[in-house]
Amino acid sequence: MMIEMTMKIFCLHELAGAASDSDSDGSRNGMPDRRPADLKKQQIITDIENNYVLDTNVDIGVAGELVEEVAEENKSLLWFLLKQVRPGMDLSKVVLPTFILEPRSFLDKLSDNYYHADILAEAQQVEDPYQRFVAVLRWYLSGLYRKPKGLKKPYNPVLGETFRCCWRHSPESYTYYVAEQVSHHPPVSAFYVANRKEGFVIEGSLLARSKFYGNSTSAILEGCARIHLLNWGETYVTTAPYAHCKGIVHVMCAETGYHADVEFKLRSFLGGADQTNAIQGRIKRGKETVAVLEGYWDGKIDIKDKRTGEESNLFDVSLLKEQRLPRYLMNMDKQQEFESAKLWIKVSEAIQNEDQVAATEQKTLIEEAQRARARNLVTPWVPRLFHRNLQAVPTDGVVDQGWVYNHININPWAPDEVMEYEEDFVIKTLREGAAPVKPAADIRRDLARRMSDTDSHDELTRPKTSARTLKQSLYAIDTALREQTLAIERLSKSVETISEGQRQAAAFRPQNVGRVPTSSHSWDLFGGFVLAMVLQALLNWVFYQKD
Known part of the structure; x- marks a missing residue:
């Protein structure tokens, strides 16, 4: 060897x-x-052009209420569904009809927040801490206006499902997004967004819950995202509103002391149309209110500086939507089995063809396959791209699901770094x-x-595997060893149980009197075998890439 x-x-x-x-x-x-770096950079640009295709779906719905007339043939089905649910019930346990589904995965929908990632690049250039905070808040609110026609629900991702895409700033600057469904019960989605050349990294994880309250439903997103402005060493923690934009969200930066509370409102039963999709918020530093903002998250939002009395427009969606960065999706032919678009392609095609029977059949096949995989698991599921930080500390009471990207890099862009790129869900950096x-x-x-x-x-x-990918291989080794450790622990307990049973049985056998027990020797052999397996796996990771 x-x-x-x-x-x-x-x-x-x-x-x-x-x-x-x-x-x-x-x-x-x-x-x-x-x-060499120039040659590699040209190869990276060529790979991006070959692997990614422009997303032509630019539908963002219209301003106003999220309502849609239900077709006559679907009304009876919807009424039957409503009779099955009870107030307080978790809707994740309810099989929803396909005509109310948006034909894409929730992992894809979470990427809607990054069409204006260039605002974060601009925030990175701002010297004043307050104006920097306002720029981050502007970016956060800019990710809410894209919505489908009517109140649609994306697919629930299956365990291990992945999604990736990118937005182009320039031929040599892309914002990359990778996401994975790291848990199914409860359903948790983890994501990582990076453009270190432009000065920012975003990481987070969200647990999605849907509940029925008798006359309304709520899709609650528990968790947070962390926006790192690399050159300033600042981290902005953000929470998420309910999926239909209701509730209070928080944006806070411990390094500067600024924080914002923004209330998203829905029109009340007796309220007028002017209350639809309205927001109000305050920016504070300590207990002092520095600025107030109000408007509509799908329209215009104005901000007023309480110290100077100056009023200005934070953003106007009618102008903002014309400035969206182009998004690129992985070519379907290059996608892996559990990437969202490829996994759900038959369901999406059926929904787009308005064939609800075929959509339901294909959706059922995917869900049944997931249940079968769950039944056959003999060790705990280990996500491919993320690991959980069990020592995650909540920030001012904010819930943190604690999932971290295996290849996270929040170091400022170095002088010898040339270009950032994505390869097999790993975001890498080319150096001189x-x-x-x-x-x-x-x-x-x-x-x-x-x-x-x-x-x-x-x-x-x-x-x-070359030296350039050795670091990524070691990350993968660490993940594999964590998985092997869990498996060995389970196997060890099983062996101990069997050995104990054998010792107890041997105690009642006369022919065993005077014999030397062999369980210790057997255990030594077993331990050596396991050690050999781990070492072999380690060597394979170092010297070979997976096909």
């Missing part, structure tokens, strides 16, 4: 040296000497001096020529 590994490392060094020699020869022959990446076919051909005849064909066709 060690000889085989040594040969592989030697071949990788040989390939690196050959590439270096080739670059040097090109320079000596008068050819342009392109820096990075070696150019050869096409996979060239690497395999070079390895085949240099490897000994004893190497198998399977090994030759497996892409190798």
Whole structure:
């Protein structure tokens, strides 16, 4: 095993040296000497163009109430559903008819908050702490106006479902979004958003609950998001309103001392139309009210500085929606099995074709498959992209679900960093001096020529992990080891139980008198076997990438 590994490392060094020699020869022959980082950057830009496609769905609904006339053929079904629910009931346990579903996953819907990520890039440039706080608040409120026609509900993500997309600021600057359903009971969605070049990172997790109150429903989002302005070392903690924009939300920054309380209102039973989607809020520093704001979250919001008396417009949706960053989605052909669009594609197509029968059938298939996977789990589920920080401390009473991205990076953009990019849900950074990446076919051909005849064909066709991805591999190893630890603990308890049963049974057998118990020896063998498995997994992660 060690000889085989040594040969592989030697071949990788040989390939690196050959590439270096080739670059040097090109320079000596008068050819342009392109820096490795420039070559890699061009490859990243090409990959983005090949893997991501422009999202052409620009429907944002209209201002006003979220209402829609129900078709005649669906009224009886809706009435039957209403008769099944009781006040206080958790609607997550109710199978909703597909005609009230928005044809996309909740993981996708959470990304609506980032169409104006450029506002955060602008906030990063503001010197005054108060104006910086106002800019962050403006960004937060700008993420609420996109809504479907009528009151629609997105799909409940299945456990392990993932989603990714990005927004383009410039050809070399993208805001990346990755999300994963990290828990199903209760349903928790975790997300991570990054554009370190523009100076911000956002992370958070939300638990979604829906309840019926007799004459209304509420979709409650418990959790928070943290906006990191990297160059200032500031973190802004935000909570979420109810899904239909009701309730009080908080935006707070411990570093500057500013915080805001914003109340979202719905029109009361006797209220006029002017109360629909209205908001009121205050910005405070300590106990002092610094500014007040009011307006409509889907229209105009004005802000008044209490110290100077100056009034200004915080934003106007009619103008703001024309300034949205273009969003790019992963090409369907490049999506993995549990990515949202691919997972729900048949349900979405049926809803768009107004075929409620087919939509219900396809939705049921996905939900039944999830239940079957849950029944077959023998160890606790370990998310792929996030882990839970059990030491998460609530901020001023704010609920924190505590999920953290495995590859989180909240360091300010460094001078040697060139470009940020996403690869297999991992957000990475290209630095100066990075070696150019050869096409996979060239690497395999070079390895085949240099490897000994004893190497198998399977090994030759497996892409190798380079030093640039070693850090990401170690993160993955950490996640895998946490999963293995849980499995070993369960297995250990089972072995101990069996051993104890054998010892008790042996005590009643006369033929066992005088024999030396072998359970200790068996346990040593078992421990050695487990250790070998863990070491093998560790070596595989270091030297190989998954296909």
